[in-house]
Amino acid sequence: MSALLQVKGIGKKFGGFVALGGIDLDVRQGERLGLIGPNGSGKSTLVNCICGALQNETGTVHFDGQQMDGLAAHERTHRGLSRSFQLPRPFHSMTLADNLRVPMYYTVHKRSGTPLHADNIDARCHELLRLVGLEAKARQRPRDLTQVEMRKLELARAMAAEPKLLIADEAMAGLSHSEVEEILALLIRLNESGITIIMIEHIMSAVMKFSQRLVVLVTGKKIADGKPETVVRDPEVVRAYIGE
């Protein structure tokens, strides 16, 4: 499998605080990668730098053979890099179906070069909402959704951009056990449909079930990268999570 995403020496500071201190990361096509680390370890900063919400000060990001540095977030989305947010950020004034139409208009439209027919957009919206179990609520607004439904909407909207790589940033935070299982099953289904997924998560049972490879960040540095069973037994990882 070839590397879809290549991150080399990525660094980011906030004032004097080093959020990322030269991270290297390769993600292969079709892979399910788990990214973990304690709070403040730099996971979300890394995602923001990869997706273009933040500009990295050092290092480079290559995606699908193209250099991403200097590109705005929307341009990276156009190239197939999509993300969901740690705290759901739906478009509140729109129906669920309209929430999905936005990425379709601006990303799929753009990528295909030919205008998508309204019927195709509608069909795709309903297909995605069916996939996440929200089809019955297509005409409702996000304020009518439960927490888990909001997370599903977030994933569906990221999927509406037809990404090659999806970054799910703590998509299971605050959910019950059964809801975590639901989201996990959904992410695995998406991966089986050919989408490469990076999952950032604190719920270790979900991470272990999901990940084919696990990367651990601590204080802006990568301290482990490998098979999940090996990584969780790594003394440095154990020390980072449990302490000396």
Place this chain on the structure above:
Amino acid sequence: MRNHVFALVALIVAALVFITLRLVGNEYYFVAGYTIVQYIILATAWNILGGYTGYVNFGSAAFFAAGAYSSVALITFANNIDDLLPGGIAPFFHSIFPLPIPVLIVVAGLVSGLIGYGMGYLTLRLRGAFFAIATLALAVVLQTLVVNWEFVGGSSGAYVIRPESVPLIGNYVQYLFVLMLVLGVIALTIARMIERSKLGAGFAAIRDDELAAEASGVPTLQLKLIATALSGALMGMAGAPFPYFIGFLQPQSAFGLEYAVNSIAMPMIGGTMNWVGPLIGAVLLGTLQQVANVTISSSVNLLLVGLLLIGFVIVAPNGIVGLVQDRLRARKKPGSKP
């Protein structure tokens, strides 16, 4: 309803309004009508940036005045061609100038649209109150420039002599009213078109959550620039015939506080989520102000706006349209009382 059908229906309604006022035969109604339609355009234009994308513009008066003063500059130029240009090329310009008002409106739209684009480029990285303050600053800067620009009359103002009548329509104020009605139809059609388009979806995404919009592939900066330019252009177009309407234009009247306040208050009262809100707000508030003008005093206008705004913020924060939509939605919900 398709956009061209909507534009046709709106034109028919505008024609009916004009015919009705002609039949009534009171000249004051054309003056009042002109002002109300002018506010419909200003409120609709403000709403394209403020309502659709959520960027509150306190500098509406600057765009309106830029349109008005671009007309004054062209009129002054037409009146002084022989003094300003060498004899060789003066006859050529005499053959073009003075420009008819529809051309002045297009020029004003271009000037104000460019100012809007420039303002957007400089300020759109600011958000919320910071953006609003920057737009207010633009109005102050532009007013200072105009006050010190003698060519357009400077602080003492400029007289614009309007013709007594025009062919077909007759009375010049009625002609200006017709122009305003046409502009109003154009502004409403543009706003409605945006609302139902890919552009409108992008604007709404920016208003709801800019970071999420960008992550969904929306080129937020580009869209905001389109919104500022379009909003500015429409405001400038509303200002272009103003020197002819008022006869004497001075900075205090062109940059008047009422333009900035009304163009925000009217969409807020009517509702900012769609094109109907600014129309309702402008008709309601504009008519009330005109009634207050003739029954109490013009100085109560801003007081009226303030009181209504406070009332609506408490009772209907989403404006009249939002209030109606909420009621309808509540009725549709299962378990709600009929």
